[in-house]
Amino acid sequence: MSIPRLLCFGALGLALVSGVFAQEAEIRASAEPSRVEEGAEVEYSIQIIGGSQQPDEPPSLPQIPGFVVAAGPSLSSYFQWVNGRTTSSRTYTWTLLPQGTGAHTIPPVAISMGGKVYHSPMVRVDVFEAGAGGSGAAPPPPDNRPPSTFNDPRTRRRLASPPDSPASLFVEAWVDKTQAYPGEQITLIYRVYTQYEIVQMSLNDQPTYQGFWVEDIKADEKYEAKAVSRKEGAFTEYTVLKKALFPNSQGTLTIPPLTFRFVIRKRGGDPFDSFFFNPTESVFRSSKEVKIQVRELPEQGRPPEFNGAVGRFTLSASADRSDTKVNDAVGLKVEVEGQGNINTLGNPSLPSLPDFKRYDPKVVEEMHARSGTLVGSKTWNYVLIPLAPGSQEIPPVKFAFFDPQTDRYEVLESAPIQLRVARGEAGDLPMPSLPSRADIPVLGSDIRYIHLGGEGLLDQGKTLYDSPMLLAVVAVPPLFNIALLVVLRRREKLAGSEAMARQRRARKMARKRLARAQGRLSKERSRDFYQELASALTSYLADKLGVPAAGLTYDRIEEVLELRGVEAGLRGQFRRCLETCDFARFAPAASEPAEMEKAFAEAESVVESLEGSVKAG
């Protein structure tokens, strides 16, 4: 079982216990009095009889033609229980002020109760001109109650008699113009004309002006009295309210009636009577509604800087200093002064300042009325931080407005401002704040564009891969390499066999040379002998080792022999042998044959020893 249903049953049980059953409600409506003078008040009540439920919300009166609602509703309720039957009634009461004479009807008022909508009956009220009739009623009893109790319906009933002539007291709403541009000032003045003494005056409700920006020009409590004579007679005029209205929409705008409550004292004919009785009474008066035609601002000649300002203004711009440093703040003050609605002035268009960091301005407004017109000034205080040194110029600030008096747009331009910006200290290099980053938004997607270059449009179906060239490129180098290898090997083979032959012949050649040396073994030819002997030794070595004989110095011989694994003793023997030969060859005295024999034998033995110990290369 759902919760609403449970609640429903609970409510039913409660109703059974208390013995109260839902009854059809009866709605009655009445106006008291039904015949009334213009300017007097009418009490209109709606009574709900029976019915166990309250209205869902207090009934609200529709717009009633010929009446202004002065107060209400107030509620009084009544409850009776007799023999198990309950009778209840609720009464809602309003105070209405008739407007204009004739037969007025108060239309049915809808009241919704427990989901049902009831309608009150129609009520007729006859309004006749003040003093024309019905004034034979008894004069109202004196009422010294303070007006604050006015809303009490019981009090009001006693007041509800036609008290005065509306022609003797009225309120006028006056405007200085009925045609205006949006944002143009309309001065609205409420004036009270009276032939009575006004003891107290108050506004019945706060006025609302739809479609207007409203500024109070003067809201004193002390009103100046002025004696005026109108066609209806001599009056005292009080200017009670002064307002500046600025339309903010186009078309026909309505200033609605404003209802005032007055406590007046009639000056009776009998001074004694008036002195002692001081009869005061409370009356309501409404101003008539006023229509204002709001024209459109002309399109023609509208400058791009126009921001909705209407009126007449002057512009000035100034910097608080002309010398500054990088990162040192400079105040830029832009001031617009003049008549018009200062509050709604948009920001002036500041030129773009790439070399400055700009903060949002601090705005100061000042407004006052001067001879009925609102004048004032609005100041924008910008803080600029220079980011680059040098001579900087702040270009003119522009401000556009529409002058309704000349029907033209005006553009104001301030003088440019020169600033000398010195280089800041090394520490305060410009540090512009980094912009916050966001993804580049995707605005659309499409295929990429065609390729445009048409040069070298080669056929990729017939590339190098497909050409026989590739085969040649792949095949030729190995063939070349093979050929190279063959040629080189053959040449090496040839060179190798030559060396071998030399090696093989080395001993034989050595013997031949030794024999030739032996032939010169005599004292006279000792030099030849030694030369031949040395030549035999080195040639043998060159042939045996396959090296050229020309470069064989002692050291080289030593090196070569060591490389071929000849032991040190034999190497020394060989060397000594050669040294002996060389020494003897260049010695001044000829050698003895015995020495020569010895050298010969040694050389022979060295050759024989080497033959056995030198390894083939």
Added chain:
Amino acid sequence: MRRSFASLLLVLAALLAAPGAALSAQEQGNPGAESLFQQGNEAYSKGDFAAAEKAYNGIVALGIRNWRVYYNLGNACFRRNEIGNAILYYEKALRLEPGDADARENLRFASLRIRDRIPPDATPFLIALLSRAMNLLSLERVTQLFVLLYLVAMAALAAWIGLRRTRWSVPVASLSAVLLLSALAAGGWMVFQAQTRNATDEAIVLSEKLEVYSGPGSENTLLASVHEGTKVRIHARRDEWTQVTLSDGRSGWLRGEALGVI
């Protein structure tokens, strides 16, 4: 000995220069094709995509296969709302220039319009990476790379032959070995690229809807219907019927005339 080494270098230089000259001779395009290409581009930029398509097709009719022609042709077809043809030409362009980002992007964009769902690519990451690396260079460039590496390796080998009995023998031999291995790798890459380029086993469905039957003939069971732009793999042909594998692995027969072989 020195004289022979100089002559060796000369021969090597000649060997290296010859393919270079051959390559530069090949770079020259066909003047007729170039003017057709310009005509097509002008028509395309004016929004006359039919005329552009006609001009580009004229180049294809000349027997010239060029990826830029196929790419532009794909764009012209896309603009004419021939999604199947657009995809076919983008695929052809990518066959010839697998590394082109524009063609790849446009293929992806055009593929969004295919009605058949394409299963996500299930290629293992390393293989995909390798395949992407393989596609970085076109066949032409890989071939050039191969030729270059091969010739340098051969030159190094020749140098080793000359120097094998000296103390340079070992370094030159290792250098030749490295170069030979590189040339071998490039050769493998080249053959792979050529195989991919010349493959004719993939096709794009060109008609709006194509029925797939269980056998060659409409009397067979209807297995599926594929839509314009979908890629299928061709297995066999029999008269006007073609056996294909769909992207989900199912195999069937369809009328081959509505297939565009990539």
